[in-house]
Amino acid sequence: xxxxxxxxxxxxxxxxxxxxxxxxxxxxxxxxxxxxxxxxxxxxxxxxxxxxxxxxxxxxxxxxxxxxxxxxxxxxxxxxxxxxxxxxxxxxxxxxxxxxxxxxxxxxxxxxxxxxxxxxxxxxxxxxxxxxxxxxxxxxxxxxxxxxxxxxxxxxxxxxxxxxxxxxxxxxxxxxxxxxxxxx
Numbered sequence: 001x002x003x004x005x006x007x008x009x010x011x012x013x014x015x016x017x018x019x020x021x022x023x024x025x026x027x028x029x030x031x032x033x034x035x036x037x038x039x040x041x042x043x044x045x046x047x048x049x050x051x052x053x054x055x056x057x058x059x060x061x062x063x064x065x066x067x068x069x070x071x072x073x074x075x076x077x078x079x080x081x082x083x084x085x086x087x088x089x090x091x092x093x094x095x096x097x098x099x100x101x102x103x104x105x106x107x108x109x110x111x112x113x114x115x116x117x118x119x120x121x122x123x124x125x126x127x128x129x130x131x132x133x134x135x136x137x138x139x140x141x142x143x144x145x146x147x148x149x150x151x152x153x154x155x156x157x158x159x160x161x162x163x164x165x166x167x168x169x170x171x172x173x174x175x176x177x178x179x180x181x182x183x184x
């Protein structure tokens with residue numbers, strides 16, 4: 001095997017020859033699972049979780065990019081992970097939007113080097129505001145802390161971890177569940 005033909009990563013090395021071909025890692029996963037055995041089932045697997053009508057369209061559109069990324073993992077397995085990680089960022093956007101709807105401020109002012117500046121509130125701050133305003137129970141807030149920690153890990157990785165399509169789809173289901181509960 002020539003040096004150029006050796007596999008460089010633990011995932012598909014994209015080339016002109018395999019660009020439009022399914023990823024072998026994804027094919028292996030579909031063989032090992034009872035779901036997503038063909039393209040129709042693959043689409044259904046990722047399209048089943050749906051937001052309710054109260055979730056704002058701009059938040060749904062961010063979620064749809066995450067969903068589409070997962071669907072295209074059929075061609076490049078790591079896209080399942082990218083889509084799953086996007087789900088946690090979607091939830092942060094959803095929390096900001098819900099705070100805005102409820103009139104909760106999304107910025108604060110602080111003096112920096114003698115000049116007043118405006119800064120966005122943090123995800124954690126916004127979650128606390130929703131709790132303080134009676135939008136969450138403490139138990140629900142605790143679940144959102146897990147989301148916040150997952151978002152932080154996805155946004156600041158130290159290594160490239162990979163999820164299988166089933167794990168990614170489960171994160172999509174959770175994101176939809178959390179958005180549907182957030183916008184009631």
